[in-house]
Structure formats: structure tokens, C-alpha cells
């Protein structure tokens with residue numbers, strides 16, 4: 119789909135027939151809202167599971183009911199989610215489905231009408247976020263302006279750059295390049311990388327406006 123070679127910070131989900139078929143549903147302009155939500159949620163679940171796979175684990179031996187030992191692993195550390203409003207909120211349930219009672223903060227960023235720069239309007243984050251790995255949630259990485267601003271906010275709250283995992287369904291090469299240049303220690307977990315942006319900064323071939331399709335505000 120894209121000739122762009124992603125940098126090492128980017129993890130793209132394996133392009134299985136299953137993932138391709140789900141992407142074909144949500145990318146289709148004729149898909150009804152109920153299906154859009156259902157199949158987006160399924161991809162979000164894959165993404166969250168993949169992101170969790172990139173967190174630190176330590177060896178842990180347990181005993182099974184048969185009395186035998188099992189050489190296993192246990193997650194080491196604490197996590198939280200942070201959604202970039204509004205579209206990122208669509209990814210919160212997928213995180214909750216995998217991590218029971220996970221803490222989830224929110225950040226609202228909007229483009230300033232005069233300067234055209236991303237402006238922080240609201241942030242509510244777990245007070246101990248500086249001790250946590252953060253799954254930063256936003257379905258579409260387009261120009262990277264809002265996502266980079268959100269990362270700036272996380273860093274200003276004491277989060278370590280290499281503890282941020284940016285989780286998204288579809289990335290544009292422009293957004294990836296901007297994020298990796300500014301924050302090379304952030305890991306990007308994405309479903310697919312598209313060709314680029316159109317003149318309105320929509321990702322192409324893309325999905326349209328994810329938030330409007332998910333929340334029914336088209």
C-alpha cells in the first residue's frame with residue numbers, strides 16, 4: 119500500500135488475511151456505523167495486544183494443578199492509557215478489555231485558528247503517570263501535529279520518552295516521520311501505513327474522519 123520504509127521505532131501489525139478483511143470493512147465508504155464500530159473495535163483489540171507485547175516482562179515460575187512447574191513470564195511495571203480526544207476515546211474500551219481497571223487519562227488538543235499550531239485545551243492524567251508506561255491512543259496518525267503535542271504534554275508530566283507507546287490504526291508516512299524525528303524513543307504500534315495525505319490533511323486511501331464515523335457525527 120505504501121513504498122515508505124518505516125523506521126525501527128514502528129511496529130506494523132502482520133498483514134494477515136484476517137486483518138486485511140477487517141480493514142476492508144472499516145475503510146469502505148458504504149460500511150454502516152454499527153459495522154464500522156464493531157470491526158474497528160476488533161482491530162483496536164489486536165493493536166492493544168500487540169502494544170502489551172512490547173512492555174517489559176520478567177521470568178516467573180509457577181506451579182500448575184498437576185504439581186509441575188511452568189517457566190513463565192510476568193509483566194513488570196505499571197501502565198496507563200491516555201486517549202487523545204475525541205477519536206482516541208474510541209480505543210479506550212479495547213484497552214479496558216485487555217487490562218482490567220486500567221487508569222485512562224485524556225488530552226484535548228485543537229488547532230489554534232490564528233497560528234494553525236496544535237494547542238492544548240485539556241489534560242487529565244493519572245497523578246503517578248511519571249512511574250507508568252503510557253499507551254497513547256489515537257486511531258489516525260496524519261500530520262503528527264496533535265500526537266506530538268500530546269507527547270510533549272506527557273513528557274512535561276514526567277513520563278519517560280521510552281515508556282510511551284503510540285497506538286493507532288492507520289498512519290501516514292508524514293506523521294511517522296514527524297514523530298520519530300521529534301521523539302525517537304517513542305514506539306509506534308500501527309495497523310497499516312498508508313500512501314500519504316491529501317490537500318485537506320486526510321490520510322489516503324484512509325478511512326475518512328474516524329471520529330465522526332465511530333461516534334455518528336458525520
Ligand code: URA
Nearest residue numbers: 258260320321327328
Ligand atoms: N483524522 C481522521 O479521522 N482521518 C484522517 O484521515 C486524518 C485525521
